[in-house]
Amino acid sequence: MSNQVTAVVVGADRLGNIPDLLNLHNIKIKQHISGRDPSHQKKTLQLPSGTELLILLTDFLGHNVMKTFRAAAQRSGVKVVACRRSVCSMKLALTQGGFCESCPYSGSKTH
Template sequence: MIGNMRAVVVGADRLGNIPVLLKDHNIEIKQHISGRDPSHQKKTYQLPTGTQMVILLTDFLGHNVMKSFRSAAQKAGVPVVACRRSLCSMQQALTQSGFSCADCPQRHKAGKGN
């Protein structure tokens, strides 16, 4: 992939080390939305221009907020990755969605024919 994929991350007040993990996957955070704003619960949300992916941190989001952002992503035609706010969960969700890490050992092993 040339350049970084721009993502909107929804959920959690703090992201901890998640931005570092996303950077390893060539994903930059365009915007982080905690999802706590009451307006997110009642209105249809539009994604910022240039959003290429939505990441939902499910253990910090209510059902209505998740539904609103999934709908916005579907309308924009961008993929949604949903996972808990932990590095292991994020890594697994990204891998299952086809976003492999640029520096992952598994990727290098596969390339060497082992």
Template structure:
């Protein structure tokens, strides 16, 4: 699965955790540079997951990327930049057997 990561200057152990879930980071956008804060018109075609690190993003940048994911039907995870928080979010979104057990606020829940 191909993912775009938005937020955080350095990823630390995040790529290792994602590779354990067979998730490949295709692009990392820190969100700090002015060029990163310009609003793109869409996410790349091969994007299958959007990961937003909320403790390193401004509200407008996060809101814009989240809306892009919703419009394109791409699932997204918004969590703090820690391996434990990301692992918990991945478990909640991808490791559940029934639709009822997904996160209650998930926009992809039927």
């Protein structure tokens, strides 16, 4: 498989099937942050080094937490995808953001 995009996921306590979906889109979760820590609302945060994508699960985050992480992504030049915590919503957001599913036949000459 080609190089994976490294992502930080913010929101929700559990991710359920989200990691499997991200893997289909060639995205690897570098870190998952629940966003519950009150310091996430006030601090100037930095995303972990090597982060290429920030995924915000909007139905599990307050506006101030989202604003803080969006600002951190903007400072680092990291792309942001925001969606609800559902496989359908995330799949749509990733596709619209240019992260299409990896073709299982990408190495095949008959494809």
